[in-house]
Amino acid sequence: MxxxxxxxxxxxxxxxxxxxxxxxxxxxxxxxxxxxxxxxxxxxxxxxxxxxxxxxxxxxxxxxxxxxxxxxxxxxxxxxxxxxxxxxxxxxxxxxxxxxxxxxxxxxxxxxxxxxxxxxxxxxxxxxxxxxxxxxxxxxxxxxxxxxxxxxxxxxxxxxxxxxxxxxxxxxxxxxxxxxxxxxxxxxxxxxxxxxxxxxxxxxxxxxxxxxxxxxxxxxxxxxxxxxxxxPVPYGGSEVAPPASWWSELSGAKTIVHVTQGTWDNRDLDQLIRPTLTALSGRADITVVACTGGSRAPLGPVPANAYVTDFVPYSHLLPRVDVMITNGGYGGVQQALRCGVPIIVAGDSADKPEIAARVAYTGAGIDLGTARPRPTAVAAAVDRVLNNGEYRTAAAGLAREMAExxxxxxxxxxxxxxxxxxxxxxxxxxxxxxxx
Structure with missing residues (x-):
């Protein structure tokens, strides 16, 4: 000992x-x-x-x-x-x-x-x-x-x-x-x-x-x-249980997009979460799971195809996710890649530009180059990732390397x-x- x-x-x-x-x-x-x-x-x-x-x-x-x-x-x-x-x-x-x-x-x-x-x-x-x-x-x-x-x-x-x-x-x-x-x-x-x-x-x-x-x-x-x-160091042992009120409904979702601004730099949810909800609103083929990281900032109306929660257990969620949209928190990006999830990054503070650049360099996702993307840019990036298998292939390659x-x-x-x-x-x- x-x-x-x-x-x-x-x-x-x-x-x-x-x-x-x-x-x-x-x-x-x-x-x-x-x-x-x-x-x-x-x-x-x-x-x-x-x-x-x-x-x-x-x-x-x-x-x-x-x-x-x-x-x-x-x-x-x-x-x-x-x-x-x-x-x-x-x-x-x-x-x-x-x-x-x-x-x-x-x-x-x-x-x-x-x-x-x-x-x-x-x-x-x-x-x-x-x-x-x-x-x-x-x-x-x-x-x-x-x-x-x-x-x-x-x-x-x-x-x-x-x-x-x-x-x-x-x-x-x-x-x-x-x-x-x-x-x-x-x-x-x-x-x-x-x-x-x-x-x-x-x-x-x-x-x-x-x-x-x-x-x-x-x-x-x-x-x-x-x-x-x-x-990546796994976090699973310290995570809370999935939110029971709507968790079971994800099993029937065709495509799941997860969006988060992490636990810091999330005082203004209009930076990324609101543009994502707007971009994907009305998309019957997509279910959005948004995580506010405990932010108390107002978010406004939530589209019918979206669920919003303070925190979400990644060990349960990420294996189901098709695309992750994030402002570039290092830990969250690593956990997503462990599951082979392609990533869209929109962040410009702290180390986030470095993380975004590495995501793009590896081919595992897209760097939007801004912390405040327009809904049209978010929608276009999501469609690029879903319709271009190269992003998922690159993410899966990193997942295999991490699994070894x-x-x-x-x-x-x-x-x-x-x-x-x-x-x-x-x-x-x-x-x-x-x-x-």
Whole structure:
């Protein structure tokens, strides 16, 4: 039996996969403690996992897309700089103190931290004993690469192009202020300057567990050997039962389209859910299942061929779905692809442009290129996916790749490898992200 600490930034799409990991580790007989924001304490505790709520200052504040921002890439960069400050940098010191308080209270065999839990950065740089740290990729692979455009641009790579200069410009010019802020924070802690670009911090960890398969990511000739693709972590154990009031009626549906704006960036359901309901209203051949993610925003009238619910159990729904329309939440996209469901993405905040670009790159779906598609664009995309078998074929290919890997077995093997390395080499593990 081992002891593990799981730390998650307090964002629903990050807490859920980390919670699924914690639950599985407990099922395997290990002692697990969870560290996240107070808002998720009850949800985690309901799964039987002891939970510590870190202070409010450690939570960060995910920013909604900036109102009145310039369109396109310039607006995306402005939002990106704001998000790096509010989600990555502002909570770092409080997260670091919260996680070190947990580690001071009891020894653990490994720390799992999602890639937005930046409190792990000072821990990795401090010249003190620490457990192995496993960064968990709950967003697309955000590491810099000569083979890919900088993370956040939402651009697909062009074969044979070298993106080294573009990455340098983004790191030192567009986001140089964020990097200088990181260095200042580390200096205040008696550390630093940062040896890596902020988004490259997971390469400091002993391993980066990326919660997808290689087929969903861009080819990289310079991928660090510390990156381990685990496949998507399933959520099924923590899902609620299907909504009994209308669930049985789906069995007679000819075609099911699922639309969601996820659990964040869903304050305005007119962005995607309303255009989808409008686009598919009156289609007798299509049944729409819309998920609001708990949003309290008004939605207006619901067409006769649609059902609306706050949350829906994906393990029950997705095997029945023909097309998923989403604003691009990473976890939801991975769960859909596990079931071979082709995807239409309409999102432009946070990591969503990157997810949309990867969906289009793999051929498993369509990137609408906006967070506010017109109903006509949604209807056309749905018909393209339903009438063109190439999208479903590509999604099915990713589903087969995902079925060939067992995420928790991969993670178990990594833990065994790290435990063996610690036994051979002593308490401290390598801090450069490379195996010893």
């Amino acid at each position: 081992a002891r593990y600490l799981v730390a998650a930034s307090p964002i629903p799409g990050h807490v859920r996969p980390m919670m699924a990991l914690a639950v599985e580790l407990r099922h395997r007989g290990h002692q697990v403690r969870f560290l996240t924001g107070a808002a998720f304490h009850e949800m985690v505790a309901a799964q039987g996992v002891p939970c510590s709520a870190h202070p409010l200052a450690a939570a960060g504040t995910p920013t909604e897309p900036l109102r009145g921002r310039p369109p396109g890439l310039l607006g995306r960069w402005r939002t990106g700089r704001s998000e790096l400050r509010s989600v990555f940098l502002d909570p770092m010191v409080a997260q670091f103190r919260a996680v070190t308080a947990e580690l001071d209270g009891t020894s653990v065999d490994a720390l799992f931290a999602d890639v937005m839990f930046t409190g792990a950065i000072p821990l990795l740089l401090a010249e003190t004993a620490r457990p192995p740290v496993l960064a968990c990729g709950v967003v697309p692979l955000m590491l810099s690469s000569a083979d890919t455009p900088p993370f956040g641009m939402g651009w697909q790579p062009q074969s044979g192009r070298d993106y080294t200069a573009m990455n340098w410009f983004v790191r030192h010019m567009l986001f140089g202020g964020n990097q200088r802020r990181l260095d200042a924070i580390l200096r205040e802690l008696g550390l630093g300057p940062a040896p890596k670009y902020l988004l490259d911090w997971p390469t400091l960890a002993d391993r980066l567990l990326q919660f997808t398969v290689p087929g969903f990511e861009y080819p990289r000739g310079d991928l660090p050997s510390s990156v381990v693709f685990t496949g 890997v067992s995420p928790f077995e991969v993670i178990s093997d990594v833990l065994a490898e790290l435990a063996g390395a610690r036994f051979r080499d002593g308490i401290r593990s390598s801090r450069d992200g490379e195996p010893r």
